[in-house]
Amino acid sequence: MSFMRGWAKRRYIDLDNDIEKRLTDLIPENMARRGRITIDALLAPVKDILNRQRFPDKPLTERQVELMLTLLSSMDTDKDPGAARVGEREGRTIAPLLDRLSAGFNHGIGRSGHLTAPQPKAAGASLMQQVTNHVALDAIRRLGLENVRAAIVTPLSTGMSIALILGALRRTLGIKEVLYPRIDHASPRRAISFAGLQEIRVSTILEGDAVQVDLAELESRLSKGNEAAVLATTTFFPPRESDPMKDIAKLCAESDTPLVINNAYGVQSETIMHSIRSAIDAGRVDAVVQSSDKNFLTPVGGSIIVSPDKEIIDSTAETYAGRATAAPVVQTLAALLLTGHEEYTRLRAEQIENLTYLRDQLRSVADSTGQRLLEVKNHVACAMTLDGLDAREIGARLYNLRVTGPRVVEKGEEGSSVDNYPHDYIVMNAAIGAKREHIEQATVKLHKEASR
Amino acid sequence: MSFMRGWAKRRYIDLDNDIEKRLTDLIPENMARRGRITIDALLAPVKDILNRQRFPDKPLTERQVELMLTLLSSMDTDKDPGAARVGEREGRTIAPLLDRLSAGFNHGIGRSGHLTAPQPKAAGASLMQQVTNHVALDAIRRLGLENVRAAIVTPLSTGMSIALILGALRRTLGIKEVLYPRIDHASPRRAISFAGLQEIRVSTILEGDAVQVDLAELESRLSKGNEAAVLATTTFFPPRESDPMKDIAKLCAESDTPLVINNAYGVQSETIMHSIRSAIDAGRVDAVVQSSDKNFLTPVGGSIIVSPDKEIIDSTAETYAGRATAAPVVQTLAALLLTGHEEYTRLRAEQIENLTYLRDQLRSVADSTGQRLLEVKNHVACAMTLDGLDAREIGARLYNLRVTGPRVVEKGEEGSSVDNYPHDYIVMNAAIGAKREHIEQATVKLHKEASR
Amino acid sequence: MSFMRGWAKRRYIDLDNDIEKRLTDLIPENMARRGRITIDALLAPVKDILNRQRFPDKPLTERQVELMLTLLSSMDTDKDPGAARVGEREGRTIAPLLDRLSAGFNHGIGRSGHLTAPQPKAAGASLMQQVTNHVALDAIRRLGLENVRAAIVTPLSTGMSIALILGALRRTLGIKEVLYPRIDHASPRRAISFAGLQEIRVSTILEGDAVQVDLAELESRLSKGNEAAVLATTTFFPPRESDPMKDIAKLCAESDTPLVINNAYGVQSETIMHSIRSAIDAGRVDAVVQSSDKNFLTPVGGSIIVSPDKEIIDSTAETYAGRATAAPVVQTLAALLLTGHEEYTRLRAEQIENLTYLRDQLRSVADSTGQRLLEVKNHVACAMTLDGLDAREIGARLYNLRVTGPRVVEKGEEGSSVDNYPHDYIVMNAAIGAKREHIEQATVKLHKEASR
């Protein structure tokens, strides 16, 4: 019998008759019935999440999510008033505020050296984590990657999650180096290094304004038995374009080379998700990593790793050394439940509108200041040249004008993912969850600064 | 069948087999069992409160109380996602913060013109209120008034609760005036006036240092059919002593006069509670009012009215005009459950120690400054003369020195509950919940000020 | 210079040099400046509320409101770690959960027998209350009653607030009875009775479908020196229509009779507010009472009393006997700040749309079931006949179908505010904050029940 059924039974079944009568006396029978109906209706979506562990169509309310988290964390042994706790760590906290800061998951998640191993002291946290992994898997599948089969939500950044996967690949497949089509971003490179692997940078080439991986170079470096993995990227700032996932996955399949896809903020884009799905169908993809905050509007700190192969997820989970904070997992679960599929679809549509708006605005700034938009395919961001201007100064001024997040790169500097990019430029994003008025304010301020 | 049983059943009983199996797969069977045991053990006291509605021996934890409040407020119709709400008031709130400020009891309590009538839209709040009334009744009984039979926790101050009772007595018994042994305190007098009744002040007399009701005068004013009630007082500042409850209750019994006892902060004292119990046994007592914050360390705002006669409580509940805020009721329930009988007993013992300490400290201040303690029976406070000093100035200085709550009365001023009291004096309290160090600091500062 | 900016500056700049240097070392100067700007911008609306005490145009965020409440409650002496507390009540609480349940306002509001008197132990609560009263006054003025001059937010239901006003009028003007144009609602009648006054019911008459006060009868009962007040009503269920405020106010002016207006849920309607403003301009209005929850979507429990005459508000505040719960006041403040004028205007427009929709829906139900709409002027509700049907049974069924708030009255029963009303009927409301889909669901269910 399921433990939830058992739990429910135990809680209330043994009320003695006398009490029953008293309760009926207090609250008229039809009111009591309405009370039952209300709480049943309120809890139905919670029950559904616990049972089916799916990404909901409609969002749950905050009350429902909080109640679910409270019930789950109440199953951990640090809540058991009858437990005799003689371990060296027992989920003890110095004051109740800490329980609130952890949503009650004081035992964290995982078991020494295995992120998803059920923790005997923390049945509730273990269940919470499993629900999260399943809901996240369902969300990623419904948002485009129908062909993945397993997921884990890690309490780690995208970069650290990549390190975890690479560590697992080294342990299981003996890889020694990582072919990395150049992206001028520190985190993934640190991830490769942290996992004790050699980074082999694959060059990029300039195609018009766009910076693309040199696919021929990548191909030439791939061969069977080369003890390498490939780390390819879907989302980065223009002028860098996405790596051609299907082509790379085919090359990896042919050469028996593992492929890890850094899909940091690609879930928001149906097109990007489609390209990954095709890659999985057509070739070899070992794991795809996405940020929980960039895609699902949680606080920073978690990632979702998915794979067509359950074993890769398992060996990745086994790479984490110790028990981990539950916070990013709880936050990801809450965000998924508070969003739901319909609202996510709406947010995606809004993102596309905002990107169009950003492009129009930037084009108009460019037209009136003698600059131009860079012709680059990008599903989240847009770039405009700043040639002949003091780009660095413009960036600093925008920061002081409370524009957050634009990226300014000067000709010849790191940042464009290619040597000697021929323009100074600025990048702005229309990411999921952004507000149209923010784009308006940012571009108006840019206009002023670029016209000085 | 009880609605709680029904509720529980509905929530989980219909899980299909497939799901059951998945859950068992996720969490090893023995862990799931431990999870059940933990949550059962955690919820057992909650269940016990809901079923037996008694003042617990051991305190519940904050988690238990919060969970109970969440479950109860989840039964109100404003939480029902399937309700179609077409009333003029539906527990709607402008933002989730308000639900947190109300602990979810957005419908308040009561039904137009009846504080304890079950509210069809608010089964949970109705149940919460009934539980509160029963737990409070049990607490008052176990803390000394075994002979009361009904209680209501009102969301009103002690004074307003007295007004409510007096209003009910006027409506049911036709009383027109209230004999009030003089206490120099505004609230009860306003209560009499608010209820549209005539206050007949009964004089006090000086017995040594003590101020006592003139029992002979009270007796002379009592007679059958006099359309009066008596409002007597157990707790006030020295030099005023408690009214002799047993004597007054006997006089009231003889003259068929209703007696209301203002027991504002008397629950903390076993002696006072004993005197009221004796009064109930020996004569006539209609209602006893106590402050929830002064006795049970809740935020200010609620009272507990008890009576040996359930009908008096009912007619009092019917005197409130409208639906009321649930907050003071929720707070009183929470405080009772977070305390429990054993801890209350400990707090009472500590109060006695603190009072002794206060007396010793004040005596020592008096000795060294040429003053003396007033010889007055009082179970909470203690008074010292300030003859020959600028009493008012000392009071002001103590306030600025962050001593809160001392009471300074100058010779001949209102405050001593008698005309022409022959001393300037200061009163300090050692009330339940006070800290010994506060008494120390306050008396040290007084010593400094009185020695200037 | 603004105080918040000053505060922020001092945090980083007035620190002694050693510390300053360390901080500057830690956080780059331009970042620290951005941090200051952010917190200044976040707190600016809070500061504005504290300084100007006005109903804001734009809503504050929950974070802003919570921060403001925390800062205010932090000024009460129970938060002072250096206070020596020797009173009989000191805002002590048995556990931190209680502080959360009270938003930290453990001292409540008021001072014995005066609701708005500053409480020396609770500077923060006193300030909070004053801010609330001023913001509420500004809101009521901007929402239609420009000619009122004072307001108090009471922690009491509309009915109890009416009792408070009537008590004050009795004390100050010596009124003995209340002329009450008949409304079949228990609370106001209990209020009159609670205040120890005689209710003189003024009859109603039938005008077509509508029930209206018999103005001639009212006029005939009014005369100078009659020791009466009038209690008139703006909002009730059809078929009862609003009392003609301007006419009544003129009659009251002519006869020197105080007029109290029960405007329970009239703030939502510009038309009703306009009629009251005209009444104030044209005649005598002493006080106007409105529910905080019915108009401003707070939890049940508070009222807003306004008056063109500050003294009436003062004497009303002095009628409350004791210190009161702060909760409904805090909730009202929070709701006002979380709404703001622009959003309230939007809600009002939506209410009008919903009322039109309700009327259309009910008319269509009526048409298809052989019933008809009652022709009655009402700004919130709409009524349909149920002639020839089992009205009581329909009401019960709707309750079980989770339709909350409809009102069913059978021919000849209390409820229509007139003797022998010639129809069975049902009332539904489209009150402020209601959702269109609720109206849809309710009327669809009614259609089914009325067609059986």
Added chain:
Amino acid sequence: MSFMRGWAKRRYIDLDNDIEKRLTDLIPENMARRGRITIDALLAPVKDILNRQRFPDKPLTERQVELMLTLLSSMDTDKDPGAARVGEREGRTIAPLLDRLSAGFNHGIGRSGHLTAPQPKAAGASLMQQVTNHVALDAIRRLGLENVRAAIVTPLSTGMSIALILGALRRTLGIKEVLYPRIDHASPRRAISFAGLQEIRVSTILEGDAVQVDLAELESRLSKGNEAAVLATTTFFPPRESDPMKDIAKLCAESDTPLVINNAYGVQSETIMHSIRSAIDAGRVDAVVQSSDKNFLTPVGGSIIVSPDKEIIDSTAETYAGRATAAPVVQTLAALLLTGHEEYTRLRAEQIENLTYLRDQLRSVADSTGQRLLEVKNHVACAMTLDGLDAREIGARLYNLRVTGPRVVEKGEEGSSVDNYPHDYIVMNAAIGAKREHIEQATVKLHKEASR
């Protein structure tokens, strides 16, 4: 002058005159002053923490800590109502519940690839993190390691923190392997592997009942230029004893070998801390890692890394690949502030009492069941033989009897950190924060099971 006092003053005094007058009218001057004093006194410790960044002697209250966290998180740009946010990640959240789950630190901590780099979008989080690191450093210094100079609180388990340090050592010093005196615990070994390093296990030997590192073997493996680091351990379960830190540090100094100390739960023991301090003084220690939850009673998830060398901390911080969750850092800060030095000292004394009690209890169980205590030096735990009994079965039964945390090892199995340990045994802990009654219950249940 203090900034908080300044702030308070400005609130009431620098306001322009009109407002000032209104406020003074509202709240009597002396009350306003008391309000200021209260809030100043309440905030003084908060200010002190922000300015001096030290481990406090006295604990802060929950209100103080929450207020501090709110103020800090209010400095992050996602709170700036005037910011135009056009980055790809902007601390956006789908619903307010998420802000509560993150205590408002939606931006997390760190900057791509550097855990302690100030994040321009998150001045508040950056400051919070720096305060945490400094407070943690001060705590570790005052609790025994006066000779460390830098600290970082990581949002990672002890094992992952070890991996981070080892990764930094590989990057900066080119180490390739880790000499690891055998401990039968998965996490540290995974850490070594995750960092891409070779584990060289150093054998242990049996000395009476105790298992100790074979120091001779370790010495023989150490030599200059060997590209190795040593990972030594202070805390593990008996029969394993702590590694002799001073000796190892001397060997490491002689051979220029980096030494990392896994001090997972050693802060609770003055003796252990003393041994590490001596090691630092006498030889080479690169970094010491301690769990935040095991030592400071936070929820699981963070570690504190300290070093005598600031550069090691810096390079460790640079090894994390990406931005990280703020939650474990916030929780560690809160725990440190809610404890303070005096309370920690008390907890340490209690831990020693509990350990003595545990030993006495176990000895008495052993005596009456024909077993004996293992003679092993251990500052947290105690072990008893289970020879001739079914140890595994006893462990399973204790789990079902709700004894959490005991460790049962059978003869010859992994767990005793040596090959062929000659006893079955059970370990129980008296860790900091444990309750005496838990030890009592656990040993009573063990007695019952061992006597069957």
